[in-house]
Amino acid sequence: MAKTTINTALLYSALDAARQQRQLSWRALAGEIGVSPSLLSRLGNGLKPDTDGFATIVGWLRMxxxxFFERDGMDSVDDQTREPDLMAQLAPLLRARKDLSETDVRYLQQIIGATVERARAQG
Structure with missing residues (x-):
């Protein structure tokens, strides 16, 4: 059976991208997310977050x-080569934009989502 763990490097990278986009310090980012600065520091050192901290972070990232899961012993090649969901990757980037309102973000997500679905249907 495959073991699933949290890819802390990927999670930390997503947080760092959001932090840089917002021009925040790590301490300020922790305050915005609602977690302790030490949790973000532990992530930076490759340590796994606690369950509540992980849930809070991914909720804040809206991903x-x-x-952020890694699976050892994957059963199929498709699972190993599957691309991450485009909307999951774009959502935090759109949300990080200071010039976009929540309404703007939702609208762009709908447009991009419809475009992706159309491309899949044609491809």
């Missing part, structure tokens, strides 16, 4: 938790 599915599964995007």
């Amino acid at each position: 599915p938790a599964e995007q």
